Amino acid sequence: MSQSYNRGLIEDFGRWREFSAGMWAWVFHKFTGWVLVGYLFTHIAVLSTALQSPDAYTTTIQSLESLLVVRILEVGLLSVAVFHILNGLRLLFVDLGIGLEAQDKSFYASLLLTGAIAVASVPTFLAGVFG
Amino acid sequence: MAERYSSFEVGGRRWLWQRITAAFLVVVLAFHFFLLHFVNHADEVTFAMSQARMETLTYFSLMILFLLTATFHGVNGVYNALINQGLTGTRKTAVKLVLVVASAVVIVQGVRTALAWAGGVPL
Numbered sequence: 001m002s003q004s005y006n007r008g009l010i011e012d013f014g015r016w017r018e019f020s021a022g023m024w025a026w027v028f029h030k031f032t033g034w035v036l037v038g039y040l041f042t043h044i045a046v047l048s049t050a051l052q053s054p055d056a057y058t059t060t061i062q063s064l065e066s067l068l069v070v071r072i073l074e075v076g077l078l079s080v081a082v083f084h085i086l087n088g089l090r091l092l093f094v095d096l097g098i099g100l101e102a103q104d105k106s107f108y109a110s111l112l113l114t115g116a117i118a119v120a121s122v123p124t125f126l127a128g129v130f131g
Numbered sequence: 132m133a134e135r136y137s138s139f140e141v142g143g144r145r146w147l148w149q150r151i152t153a154a155f156l157v158v159v160l161a162f163h164f165f166l167l168h169f170v171n172h173a174d175e176v177t178f179a180m181s182q183a184r185m186e187t188l189t190y191f192s193l194m195i196l197f198l199l200t201a202t203f204h205g206v207n208g209v210y211n212a213l214i215n216q217g218l219t220g221t222r223k224t225a226v227k228l229v230l231v232v233a234s235a236v237v238i239v240q241g242v243r244t245a246l247a248w249a250g251g252v253p254l
Contacts, residue, residue, distance in 0.1 A: 034209070037209055129174075
């Protein structure tokens with residue numbers, strides 16, 4: 001028989017020491033989601049320079065890409081996107097009833113794979129910025 | 132009976148659309164990142180290169196669909212996150228209005244930019 005219980009406010013981040021793998025996955029998914037939606041608006045704003053003139057667009061993109069900080073932020077953006085994609089797949093599978101019993105393992109796998117892809121992408125993202 | 136914890140309304144379809152757009156975005160976001168950072172490099176981007184891609188109807192339509200689904204998925208996600216945090220009543224209505232307007236602005240701006248690259252709809 002199901003019963004009602006007071007679990008407290010699940011969104012109470014002050015309880016972070018009590019969080020299990022699933023809760024950390026929820027927190028990371030939310031955090032990466034906020035970053036990605038923020039980036040979407042910034043991205044469209046930057047791309048909109050194409051409305052001024054072809055030169056304005058090319059100059060804006062190439063000026064941004066010449067900055068080391070932008071290249072580092074791009075590695076961060078890739079990491080955030082990869083984690084959101086991998087954890088999103090994990091959530092889609094769980095919604096379909098697949099893998100719920102291994103949801104903690106699939107979260108750790110998402111983290112490891114994100115880390116590996118982020119490290120492997122560093123040479124590509126930093127190419128040419130020092131030269 | 133166990134209490135129901137959800138940001139979504141009973142019988143609503145936003146839950147389903149969040150999943151449908153997620154399945155689409157998993158593939159298209161990965162493709163977008165791979166194409167524009169690993170096949171082509173971001174520091175080599177020029178207006179002419181973006182224009183060449185956008186002049187293809189398949190690519191143009193994919194990017195418009197990408198814009199629409201990403202905006203819905205992102206803004207709907209923000210709305211649900213705020214409801215999770217306890218947003219209700221008039222503030223909830225006001226936030227919904229702001230998010231709808233912000234979505235419209237980003238979509239209109241994105242479509243205008245795509246049309247500027249493609250020089251109109253590439254039919």
